[in-house]
Amino acid sequence: MAFVGAVNEESGEKSWWDFANCLGVDPDLFFPERGASTKEAKEVCRGCIVKEDCLEYALSHGEKFGIWGGMSERERRRLRRQRALARRAASEHAV
Ligand code: SF4
Numbered sequence: 001m002a003f004v005g006a007v008n009e010e011s012g013e014k015s016w017w018d019f020a021n022c023l024g025v026d027p028d029l030f031f032p033e034r035g036a037s038t039k040e041a042k043e044v045c046r047g048c049i050v051k052e053d054c055l056e057y058a059l060s061h062g063e064k065f066g067i068w069g070g071m072s073e074r075e076r077r078r079l080r081r082q083r084a085l086a087r088r089a090a091s092e093h094a095v
Helices: 039-046 051-060 073-094
Strands: none
Touching: 051 073
16 A cells, blocks of 8 residues: 555554555555556565555454555455455355
8 A cells, every 4th residue: 555654653563554565655656546457556565574464454444445455446346355254154154
């Protein structure tokens, strides 16, 4: 999602986004116009060591736009649906 640098001002501790591969990268790359390529943004994400944190952040905060954790909106929607189905199946087995 192209963080431009953030410090956890409350604790002063480093956050996962301090290690983001997209620090300083043009944010527009991560918010492509409808139908435009997401390839370049995903390429930046590919080598990112906080990819999982980024993806989970986007999922838990319901981020609807942009590339997060190497995934597009559509891909995140699909993942959310898959997880919801898995949770439902697990709860049905638990009964
Ligand atoms: S996964 Fe991608 S969008 Fe997320 S922090 Fe890393 S480079 Fe940035």
